[in-house]
Amino acid sequence: xxxxxxxxxxxxxxxxxxxxxxxxxxxxxxxxxxxxxxxxxxxxxxxxxxxxxxxxxxxxxxxxxxxxxxxxxxxxxxxxxxxxxxxxxxxxxxxxxxxxxxxxxxxxxxxxxxxxxxxxxxxxxxxxxxxxxxxxxxxxxxxxxxxxxxxxxxxxxxxxxxxxxxxxxxxxxxxx
Amino acid sequence: xxxxxxxxxxxxxxxxxxxxxxxxxxxxxxxxxxxxxxxxxxxxxxxxxxxxxxxxxxxxxxxxxxxxxxxxxxxxxxxxxxxxxxxxxxxxxxxxxxxxxxxxxxxxxxxxxxxxxxxxxxxxxxxxxxxxxxxxxxxxxxxxxxxxxxxxxxxxxxxxxxxxxxxxxxxxxxxxxxxxxxxxxxxxxxxxxxxxxxxxxxxxxxxxxxxxxxxxxxxxxxxxxxxxxxxxxxxxxxxxxxxxxxxxxxxxxxxxxxxxxxxxxxxxxxxxxxxxxxxxxxxxxxxxxxxxxxxxxxxxxxxxxxxxxxxxxxxxxxxxxxxxxxxxxxxxxxxxxxxxxxxxxxxxxxxxxxxxxxxxxxxxxxxxxxxxxxxxxxxxxxxxxxxxxxxxxxxxxxxxxxxxxxxxxxxxxxxxxxxxxxxxxxxxx
Amino acid sequence: xxxxxxxxxxxxxxxxxxxxxxxxxxxxxxxxxxxxxxxxxxxxxxxxxxxxxxxxxxxxxxxxxxxxxxxxxxxxxxxxxxxxxxxxxxxxxxxxxxxxxxxxxxxxxxxxxxxxxxxxxxxxxxxxxxxxxxxxxxxxxxxxxxxxxxxxxxxxxxxx
Numbered sequence: 001x002x003x004x005x006x007x008x009x010x011x012x013x014x015x016x017x018x019x020x021x022x023x024x025x026x027x028x029x030x031x032x033x034x035x036x037x038x039x040x041x042x043x044x045x046x047x048x049x050x051x052x053x054x055x056x057x058x059x060x061x062x063x064x065x066x067x068x069x070x071x072x073x074x075x076x077x078x079x080x081x082x083x084x085x086x087x088x089x090x091x092x093x094x095x096x097x098x099x100x101x102x103x104x105x106x107x108x109x110x111x112x113x114x115x116x117x118x119x120x121x122x123x124x125x126x127x128x129x130x131x132x133x134x135x136x137x138x139x140x141x142x143x144x145x146x147x148x149x150x151x152x153x154x155x156x157x158x159x160x161x162x163x164x165x166x167x168x169x170x171x172x173x174x175x176x
Numbered sequence: 177x178x179x180x181x182x183x184x185x186x187x188x189x190x191x192x193x194x195x196x197x198x199x200x201x202x203x204x205x206x207x208x209x210x211x212x213x214x215x216x217x218x219x220x221x222x223x224x225x226x227x228x229x230x231x232x233x234x235x236x237x238x239x240x241x242x243x244x245x246x247x248x249x250x251x252x253x254x255x256x257x258x259x260x261x262x263x264x265x266x267x268x269x270x271x272x273x274x275x276x277x278x279x280x281x282x283x284x285x286x287x288x289x290x291x292x293x294x295x296x297x298x299x300x301x302x303x304x305x306x307x308x309x310x311x312x313x314x315x316x317x318x319x320x321x322x323x324x325x326x327x328x329x330x331x332x333x334x335x336x337x338x339x340x341x342x343x344x345x346x347x348x349x350x351x352x353x354x355x356x357x358x359x360x361x362x363x364x365x366x367x368x369x370x371x372x373x374x375x376x377x378x379x380x381x382x383x384x385x386x387x388x389x390x391x392x393x394x395x396x397x398x399x400x401x402x403x404x405x406x407x408x409x410x411x412x413x414x415x416x417x418x419x420x421x422x423x424x425x426x427x428x429x430x431x432x433x434x435x436x437x438x439x440x441x442x443x444x445x446x447x448x449x450x451x452x453x454x455x456x457x458x459x460x461x462x463x464x465x466x467x468x469x470x471x472x473x474x475x476x477x478x479x480x481x482x483x484x485x486x487x488x489x490x491x492x493x494x495x496x497x498x499x500x501x502x503x504x505x506x507x508x509x510x511x512x513x514x515x516x517x518x519x520x521x522x523x524x525x526x527x528x529x530x531x532x533x534x535x536x537x538x539x540x541x542x543x544x545x546x547x548x549x550x551x552x553x554x555x556x557x558x559x560x561x562x563x564x565x566x567x568x569x570x571x572x573x574x575x576x577x578x579x580x581x582x583x584x585x586x587x588x589x590x591x592x593x594x595x596x597x598x599x600x601x602x603x604x605x
Numbered sequence: 606x607x608x609x610x611x612x613x614x615x616x617x618x619x620x621x622x623x624x625x626x627x628x629x630x631x632x633x634x635x636x637x638x639x640x641x642x643x644x645x646x647x648x649x650x651x652x653x654x655x656x657x658x659x660x661x662x663x664x665x666x667x668x669x670x671x672x673x674x675x676x677x678x679x680x681x682x683x684x685x686x687x688x689x690x691x692x693x694x695x696x697x698x699x700x701x702x703x704x705x706x707x708x709x710x711x712x713x714x715x716x717x718x719x720x721x722x723x724x725x726x727x728x729x730x731x732x733x734x735x736x737x738x739x740x741x742x743x744x745x746x747x748x749x750x751x752x753x754x755x756x757x758x759x760x761x762x763x764x765x
Contacts, residue, residue, distance in 0.1 A: 034299050034538040061425055061441075064539070064567040066552050080552070082539060082567075086425075086439065089446060093539070114428030117575045125262070135200055140255030140604060141719075142193035142684055149260055149718055156260075156267050158718025163683040164190075166690035166727050190684070227688050228638065230667035235640055235685055256685040257641060259719035275714065282642035326645070345652040352649075364642060364738060601641050604682075 010090050011037050013057060036082075038093040046096045047106045050081065054111055059083040059092065062112035067122035071152045076100035077128050081108065081115075098128050107133040125150035198222070200251050201241050220248070223586070227256045233330065233593060234600030236574070242586060250581035252574055257604035265564035269529030270296045271370055271506075273564070278364040280566065281602040283326050284319035286312075286355075287544040289368035294449055295540035295551035296370050300532040302504045307495045308372035309450045314385065314488050315358070315367060316450075316542070317481040321392070322351040322363075323545035324474045328399065331471070331594035335412045340402075347395055350388050357381035370530055371505025372498030389485050396478055403471075413467035417592035419580050420465055429576045430569045431547020432473045433596060437465035443543040454491075455484050467595040477545075504530055529559035539567075546570050546599065570603035622759055629673070629699070630752040631661040636672035636696060638689060641679025643706040643738040650741035660748055669695040674751065676744070677728070680708035680720045690727050701755070703747050704730045707737045 014037065015030065028049070029040045041049050053059045064082040075097035083092050098105050107130035108115040119130045120139040127148035130136060137143065145163055147154055201222065226237035235256035241249040261280065265273045270292070277288035290312045297304060329344035352362040358381040359367035359374065367374050377385075403409050419429060424437035434441055442459045444452040460476035462469030499505040502521035511518030532538075534557030541550030547569030556562040577596045584592060635657075637647055650657050657663045666672040669692045681689055693702070704724050707713030710733040712722030724730060731754060732747040 034536050036539060038537070062428055063541075063548065064550060064552065064565070066563070066565040068554060068563045082550075082552070086441065091447075091539075112428065113426045113579075114572065114575050117571070121571075137196050137200060138193075138255075140258035142190040142255075143196045144190050144192045149263055154263075154718070156263055156717050165683065165721065166687045190687070227685060228692055234644075235688075256682060256688070257680070258682055258684065259680060259715045260717045264715070264717050279642050279714075282645060342653050345649065346654070349649070349652070349654050362740065363645065
């Protein structure tokens with residue numbers, strides 16, 4: 001479990017990369033959650049920074065993307081990118097925030113192809129839209145479903161009547 | 177007549193969903209489209225496979241756009257098993273949520289239990305006794321063998337040999353018996369607890385595990401001798417479903433698919449958990465990235481699992497099996513039945529459970545049989561997670577499937593799905 | 606061959622209903638609707654140790670047109686329910702249905718927005734099995750319950 005902390009100095013180039021941008025209007029903040037180094041990047045810089053991480057720092061492997069509903073005013077949703085550098089064996093988490101009224105983020109699927117499905121999942125569950133996404137459809141729920149179930153206001157048992165059950169008279173579907 | 181056929185082929189349930197799904201192929205509701213004066217065998221066709229299909233390993237639905245027999249484009253439709261496990265997690269305590277992890281990757285429940293418990297232990301800073309860690313390792317490796325055995329049976333069945341399935345199931349039944357003795361259920365074991373495991377290995381279970389470790393390598397050798405030089409099996413699998421190493425990384429492949437494409441990425445080595453840093457084992461890797469290389473990777477992983485099991489059995493220390501801290505783990509049943517404090521602590525653990533610090537975030541992954549299974553937890557200081565995200569390996573590998581099917585032959589589809597080995601319960605959450 | 610030599614010369618009297626029921630009960634071919642965890646136990650039920658062939662139902666037909674018994678094994682989501690219902694509609698009469706496991710029977714532990722709380726919301730179910738997942742023995746027991754039911758049905762009168 002102490003694996004990450006023993007490699008503290010391996011993150012120097014990432015910390016320098018944060019330092020470099022400190023002068024820009026919106027600073028990138030850094031903190032260490034229980035395990036991994038986490039950078040909070042403003043959303044208009046996210047694609048630039050992710051590209052840089054991939055090309056210059058060898059984070060070629062996108063492991064996971066998480067969408068969270070923070071249930072606060074303003075920047076309500078956050079999206080996390082969990083990246084791995086296979087050369088040096090390290091992990092970094094990038095976090096960015098999306099606005100409540102206009103939850104739109106740029107898509108990372110141009111950088112890592114597998115971001116595509118992760119973004120579809122976040123769109124399905126939280127309702128964050130991704131611009132320039134090749135195929136932004138719901139991944140789990142049918143397209144006819146109008147709600148985003150992982151938002152905090154969505155009840156656990158769902159909204160009655162929001163998804164249809166099949167009719168119990170045989171073959172009605174085929175004849176209609 | 178043609179009009180009528182097209183009408184009945186048009187989607188009738190979840191209309192909008194079907195339409196957008198078909199639209200993603202940029203080819204509308206046609207089932208057959210003849211190009212002018214072309215050979216009918218070269219015609220383009222959209223084939224709908226699943227969600228109920230014997231070879232899609234669960235309820236996966238594929239939409240294949242064919243040109244003759246070649247797949248031009250493939251689209252996957254998931255979510256036929258979606259039940260919102262992450263939403264459930266937000267409404268349960270950590271310990272209450274643990275049985276749900278059994279039902280995610282139901283071929284290797286023990287790995288899932290261990291994964292969740294490790295993530296919670298990391299965020300709440302719980303120390304786990306050594307003996308519990310070894311028991312967890314034994315369980316996780318048995319689960320890996322059991323999952324790979326099911327894969328072996330179904331994949332060989334997909335390539336045409338039905339009786340193989342019966343032989344691998346005979347071996348699986350032995351693991352079920354062990355789990356039955358160890359945890360009290362055949363496969364949804366829920367044996368790990370936060371801070372340790374539910375109960376110690378019983379003598380019966382120990383005897384069964386020892387016997388299994390003795391006899392299984394012989395069976396595995398039998399499987400090898402039946403398949404390694406079997407011309408039908410090899411010809412059917414070699415150069416099929418190739419995922420190059422660049423593509424595997426770019427598509428986020430994990431587990432045996434990534435290792436079959438040349439990356440020796442195994443969480444047991446990359447970020448060692450439990451006692452894997454003390455274990456002596458290899459990470460089987462192949463370079464070709466085809467079905468056969470995945471076959472070899474998984475077969476060798478079973479050998480390595482037996483190696484790890486042997487080392488665990490040799491080194492299994494004596495001692496407690498659960499953390500002795502009433503704020504972090506359930507007290508033992510003896511304590512609950514015979515002392516007032518034990519009863520109160522048990523009640524408190526069930527009622528509020530373990531409370532990680534407010535605002536803490538953690539990502540912890542284990543190497544499940546299908547690949548990297550990670551839990552991301554955000555805590556708000558209460559006994560319920562604010563957000564719990566499952567990083568399911570099957571979900572990621574299915575994305576590889578969508579891309580690796582393009583250009584393949586329709587007759588290989590089933591085999592490629594078999595070698596990717598998705599579990600829909602996990603991919604659909 | 607075997608039957609004649611055991612009986613010698615002679616004849617058996619029975620009712621057509623009984624004969625048809627006997628034949629149907631001992632050749633219930635299941636349509637395995639394997640959705641989730643229970644599907645693995647259903648495989649074990651057809652596997653070597655539990656051996657459903659003893660009850661004449663080892664022929665797992667993945668085509669609904671050739672089967673008599675729908676075994677719904679696992680939780681059924683709203684999205685999947687339409688496919689399950691369609692398969693049920695495609696099965697020829699007479700047909701029976703087993704809801705295997707807690708999730709298929711009542712929704713079980715998956716009490717949340719995605720799961721139909723019991724497949725009897727859209728299917729007629731003949732036998733419920735408790736357990737999460739039930740052991741293969743329990744599935745065999747349900748099969749025997751179905752067999753009892755089939756034997757007592759007045760099939761000929763109803764078909765006419």
